[in-house]
Amino acid sequence: MTRAALWRTSTWRTPTWLGRLKKPFGKAERPPRPVNPVKRADRFTVQDLMVEASHGIGGHTGRLVMTTMGTVLGIASLVVTIGFAQTAAGQIARQFDSVSATQVLVQPGKAGNMFGSGTPKTSLPWDAPERVERLAGVEKAGLVGQVDAAGARITAVPVNDPSAPQSAGPPLLAGSAGLLDAVRGSVVTGRFFDAGHDARADRVVVLGTRAAEELGVNRVDRQPAIFIGDRAYTVIGIIDGVQRRTDMLDAVILPSGTARADFGMGSAQELHVRIAIGAGSVVGKQAPIALDPNTPDNFDVIAPQSGSELQQSVQADVNIVFLVLGLIALLAGGLGIANVTLLSVSERVGEIGLRRALGATRREIRAQFTVESVVIGLLGGLIGAALGVFAVVGVSLVQQWTPIIDLPMVLGCAVLGAVVGLIAGAYPAAKASKIEPISALRQGV
Amino acid sequence: MTDSQRPDTVVELIDVTRSFPGPPEVQALKGVNLAINRGDYLSIVGPSGSGKSTLLNVLGLLDRPSVGEFLLDGVRTGALSEEERAALRGRSIGFVFQSFHLLPRRTVLDNVLISTLYSGVPRAERMPRARAALDRVGLGHRLGFLPTTLSGGERQRVAIARAVIAQPRLLLADEPTGNLDAQTSREVMDLFEELNADGLTLVVITHDSAVAERARRGIRIDDGRVSVLR
Numbered sequence A: 001m002t003r004a005a006l007w008r009t010s011t012w013r014t015p016t017w018l019g020r021l022k023k024p025f026g027k028a029e030r031p032p033r034p035v036n037p038v039k040r041a042d043r044f045t046v047q048d049l050m051v052e053a054s055h056g057i058g059g060h061t062g063r064l065v066m067t068t069m070g071t072v073l074g075i076a077s078l079v080v081t082i083g084f085a086q087t088a089a090g091q092i093a094r095q096f097d098s099v100s101a102t103q104v105l106v107q108p109g110k111a112g113n114m115f116g117s118g119t120p121k122t123s124l125p126w127d128a129p130e131r132v133e134r135l136a137g138v139e140k141a142g143l144v145g146q147v148d149a150a151g152a153r154i155t156a157v158p159v160n161d162p163s164a165p166q167s168a169g170p171p172l173l174a175g176s177a178g179l180l181d182a183v184r185g186s187v188v189t190g191r192f193f194d195a196g197h198d199a200r201a202d203r204v205v206v207l208g209t210r211a212a213e214e215l216g217v218n219r220v221d222r223q224p225a226i227f228i229g230d231r232a233y234t235v236i237g238i239i240d241g242v243q244r245r246t247d248m249l250d251a252v253i254l255p256s257g258t259a260r261a262d263f264g265m266g267s268a269q270e271l272h273v274r275i276a277i278g279a280g281s282v283v284g285k286q287a288p289i290a291l292d293p294n295t296p297d298n299f300d301v302i303a304p305q306s307g308s309e310l311q312q313s314v315q316a317d318v319n320i321v322f323l324v325l326g327l328i329a330l331l332a333g334g335l336g337i338a339n340v341t342l343l344s345v346s347e348r349v350g351e352i353g354l355r356r357a358l359g360a361t362r363r364e365i366r367a368q369f370t371v372e373s374v375v376i377g378l379l380g381g382l383i384g385a386a387l388g389v390f391a392v393v394g395v396s397l398v399q400q401w402t403p404i405i406d407l408p409m410v411l412g413c414a415v416l417g418a419v420v421g422l423i424a425g426a427y428p429a430a431k432a433s434k435i436e437p438i439s440a441l442r443q444g445v
Numbered sequence B: 001m002t003d004s005q006r007p008d009t010v011v012e013l014i015d016v017t018r019s020f021p022g023p024p025e026v027q028a029l030k031g032v033n034l035a036i037n038r039g040d041y042l043s044i045v046g047p048s049g050s051g052k053s054t055l056l057n058v059l060g061l062l063d064r065p066s067v068g069e070f071l072l073d074g075v076r077t078g079a080l081s082e083e084e085r086a087a088l089r090g091r092s093i094g095f096v097f098q099s100f101h102l103l104p105r106r107t108v109l110d111n112v113l114i115s116t117l118y119s120g121v122p123r124a125e126r127m128p129r130a131r132a133a134l135d136r137v138g139l140g141h142r143l144g145f146l147p148t149t150l151s152g153g154e155r156q157r158v159a160i161a162r163a164v165i166a167q168p169r170l171l172l173a174d175e176p177t178g179n180l181d182a183q184t185s186r187e188v189m190d191l192f193e194e195l196n197a198d199g200l201t202l203v204v205i206t207h208d209s210a211v212a213e214r215a216r217r218g219i220r221i222d223d224g225r226v227s228v229l230r
Helices: A003-009 A017-022 A046-058 A061-095 A128-133 A195-200 A209-215 A246-250 A256-263 A280-291 A307-347 A349-357 A362-399 A407-433 A437-442 B052-059 B082-092 B108-119 B123-136 B152-164 B182-197 B209-213
Strands: A103-108 A138-146 A172-175 A186-190 A204-208 A225-228 A231-240 A252-255 A270-275 A299-302 B009-020 B026-037 B041-045 B067-072 B093-096 B170-174 B202-205 B217-222 B225-228
Touching (some): A046 A061, A046 B108, A061 A362, A061 A407, A103 A280, A128 A138, A128 A280, A172 A246, A172 A256, A195 A256, A204 A209, A204 A225, A204 A246, A209 A231, A209 A246, A252 A256, A270 A280, A280 A299, A307 A349, A349 A362, A349 A437, A349 B108, A362 A407, A362 B082, A437 B052, B026 B052, B026 B225, B041 B182, B082 B093, B082 B108, B093 B152, B108 B123, B108 B152, B123 B152, B152 B182, B182 B202, B182 B209
Parallel strands (some): A172 A252, A204 A231, B041 B202, B093 B170
Antiparallel strands (some): A138 A270, A186 A231, A204 A252, A225 A231, B009 B026, B009 B067
16 A cells, blocks of 8 residues: 555545535524534543643653652651641550549639738538539549647657657548548558548547558557557558558548547548549539539639540640641742742743644643642652651651551641642643743744 | 535635734734645745744734734634634644654654644544554654654654644644755655645745745745745
8 A cells, every 4th residue: 555545544524614604694593613612532631631741740750759859748747747746645645544534633722822822712511522422423532631730749659758859750631431432542451430430530540551650550450559649549440552642651540520529620621532534524613513502613623634635735735836847848848849840841841832733722731730730749748648657657666656647637638738739830830821832832842 | 525615725814914012013924915725835935034933823823913814714713712723723733843842751653642632533543543644654663762762854754743643724834844954854845745745735934945946836925025936
């Protein structure tokens, strides 16, 4: 087959509008469209756009790496920042032991002065444990307060030895029957006093282990006595394992009724409440009202925060600085993309002119360069997000933490890269679409 | 519809003036009247600055006349929107440039196929047409080559294949032999003549009198005014 014959075999398409042109224009007939439409599938489709854009990007591998670097760094630092904040918050929440999550402390508020201490605004009622224990979520409550022994020495044997050095002796505390449970103490030997001792003002005491050691008491089965001043008190138990008010281990503890009767104790200073996990904020709000419905504000409450509040406050602390750094890196990344896309546009003036001469519209040229920079941004976002996740997981592995990463956040960061590309590509793409074809084509490639 | 039903005149310029607002205002084309018939082979010569580029821009639908009318295949192009002009350009006009303008990182076949992207060639026909066009210019054995590995003459033949694949009504060649030696120039011109003999309407803009003389019709443009040489 000759060349000419081969050429003739391909058909020259005949535009149908020419036929329509020859018809006389009817009144209702609209003028024919001068350029007959092409089937949608044969137009410059999104798929064509993607193929052309990917060729445009793939041309310079080295440059592509350098271009994406800024976005990679920006997105990676964002993911690392947020990932570490989440991981750290989870870590801190775990380190808070169960005691802190299940203890509430109520104290009378102090009328503040400039030295930070002052006279109490109110006092805890003696029936505070009963009042608070009626609240949902409260497991046990107990009062505790210091007893002013008015200089009376606490001794195991009432020896009046003027030559002996004056020793301070163990402190004297008074508590309610529920105190031991409320502060999670345990009885080493003997028993803790109960509500009966309290009500009858029995002269009994319970010793903390260290106080017992100091006083030389280690057994209670023979009903040893200690002397406060010159009054004898029966030791009925020794306690240990206290999680709160650990000074109780050094102290001699009286039932509060006894303290009132013998030492004229005015009021307790602290109400310890053991609560169910998660009840902290509710009990913290309700306890002062139960204690004094008229002026609940007069009590200071220390209640555990709920987990989410804790995490949020930790996140807020960690995030701001690194988030700002990440955004700055991202800004630099965006400028990098804009710069390189601009360079690419000026390098490819010939190609742009050619495409326009081949029938590409300005919009198609703009779309091609926009897609190229969006893809570069998305690529940087994906790589950055992956690196960020690896960094968080790697550090967590070394530190033996549990990595906590919000997956939608990671995907969002990757998409953010594409958005950066979109914004960065807008100006270069607009510039590309304004290139005049013939002057571009005459420059040579 | 057969070819006989088409208007014989592919290009008709009626009193076309193109002026660029100054100051000072420059009239690159002054009242140009030109008709190019189907199957014509026309050369345009003229010194630089004479208005050749402007004429090429107007003929290629890349620029609009300030005054006057340009009819392509009987269509008044002045009334068309930019989008329609781009579509018409892709379908009806083929370009061949002095510096080839092949994409250096795409294969010969890809370079030819690019032309089909914007011109609405049916997808199923694209590949066979590209192969046929490359066979036609004698490069059927170089489909997978990169343009950078081809000689100048071969590159220009790829560009010609790209220009004719959409089966344009008019082929505009802007200094097609400007970057080629005498021997390759002759080969390219031979190819143009063959295409013209097959019915392609051809306009060649050139400095080279040897090239210009091979065209059946010749016009000269001087200071925006056209004079017919033969």
